[in-house]
Amino acid sequence: MDDISLLGKLERVTAPPDFEQRVMTQLAQRRAALPQTRRAQAFRYSLAGAAAALLVCFLVLNVFVLRNGAGRAQMAGREVTEVMKAADIVPITETVNYRNEVRDASSEPQTVYILEQVSYASNKYIRY
Amino acid sequence: MMNMDEQHLIGRIQAGDESAFAEIVHIYKDRIVNYLYQVTGDYQKAVDLSQETFLRVFFKANKYRPIARFSSWIYAIASNLAKTELKKGRRASLVSFDDIQPGHEARTPSEESMDSGLIRNLRQALEALNPRYRIPVVLKDIEGYSQEEIAEIIQRPVGTVKARISRGRNILRRQLEKATKENLSFQKREIFDGRY
Numbered sequence: 001m002d003d004i005s006l007l008g009k010l011e012r013v014t015a016p017p018d019f020e021q022r023v024m025t026q027l028a029q030r031r032a033a034l035p036q037t038r039r040a041q042a043f044r045y046s047l048a049g050a051a052a053a054l055l056v057c058f059l060v061l062n063v064f065v066l067r068n069g070a071g072r073a074q075m076a077g078r079e080v081t082e083v084m085k086a087a088d089i090v091p092i093t094e095t096v097n098y099r100n101e102v103r104d105a106s107s108e109p110q111t112v113y114i115l116e117q118v119s120y121a122s123n124k125y126i127r128y
Numbered sequence: 129m130m131n132m133d134e135q136h137l138i139g140r141i142q143a144g145d146e147s148a149f150a151e152i153v154h155i156y157k158d159r160i161v162n163y164l165y166q167v168t169g170d171y172q173k174a175v176d177l178s179q180e181t182f183l184r185v186f187f188k189a190n191k192y193r194p195i196a197r198f199s200s201w202i203y204a205i206a207s208n209l210a211k212t213e214l215k216k217g218r219r220a221s222l223v224s225f226d227d228i229q230p231g232h233e234a235r236t237p238s239e240e241s242m243d244s245g246l247i248r249n250l251r252q253a254l255e256a257l258n259p260r261y262r263i264p265v266v267l268k269d270i271e272g273y274s275q276e277e278i279a280e281i282i283q284r285p286v287g288t289v290k291a292r293i294s295r296g297r298n299i300l301r302r303q304l305e306k307a308t309k310e311n312l313s314f315q316k317r318e319i320f321d322g323r324y
Binding site for chain 2: 004009010011013014015020022026030
């Protein structure tokens with residue numbers, strides 16, 4: 001006889017006599033606790049919602065703060081222009097043909113240094 | 129007819145009828161307790177899991193769709209609970225195949241005690257079997273479900289079910305042969321030592 005066929009001969013068990021009663025009691029308990037469970041669930045969801053709202057607020061504020069940072073830079077530029085106007089300073093812009101510059105310096109090493117103004121905060125202006 | 133009755137009962141449970149639920153518990157309690165006992169090997173655990181199974185039937189009744197047989201659905205709930213429980217307790221109570229000791233009276237002249245020894249070995253081998261194979265084997269060889277029904281219960285294709293049953297049986301067979309050989313050598317040793 002195949003040993004596996006003995007699986008059908010394994011001892012069978014039945015539910016204890018008070019099984020149904022225990023299930024019904026537990027059911028009543030769970031049903032009674034259901035509103036509380038739902039309240040707890042609602043609380044958890046609202047907590048998660050509040051956290052999400054806080055995050056959104058933080059992101060929005062962050063964007064505003066960044067914008068303000070950029071705005072401050074613009075303001076600084078504007079202030080410089082106003083100071084220049086008040087001091088009757090005429091800004092002069094000279095165009096430079098880099099090709100000529102390079103050609104003139106052809107005997108020199110072929111490295112071109114381009115110097116540019118990196119800050120508007122300079123307090124030295126050219127007066128004509 | 130039974131199916132129609134059950135469909136009617138589940139409809140009533142969906143409406144919150146506790147008496148219909150009590151009928152379902154009455155119909156299935158022994159089958160579910162026995163099934164979970166065969167899967168877990170622990171009667172108390174099987175009773176607790178059966179209670180939880182029935183409570184889930186009540187609270188999740190609105191998720192039941194009549195495309196599957198009601199019994200398949202309830203066995204699926206029980207199987208999932210058993211699987212979770214076995215995973216939880218795997219580290220604490222895993223029985224290694226190597227721990228299966230040959231029963232002292234597994235092979236005696238009488239056919240009856242030979243069977244009882246074999247059955248004990250079989251029980252131990254079954255408990256050591258991975259739940260992936262144990263559940264389909266129990267459903268097929270103890271509960272008598274068809275492969276299609278098992279596929280419905282464990283929510284896997286029929287081919288997978290066939291493979292798992294076959295592999296599970298092979299593992300059991302190998303373990304039984306091993307236990308029998310060890311048992312024979314154990315008896316020979318006892319005779320040699322003069323205990324018989």
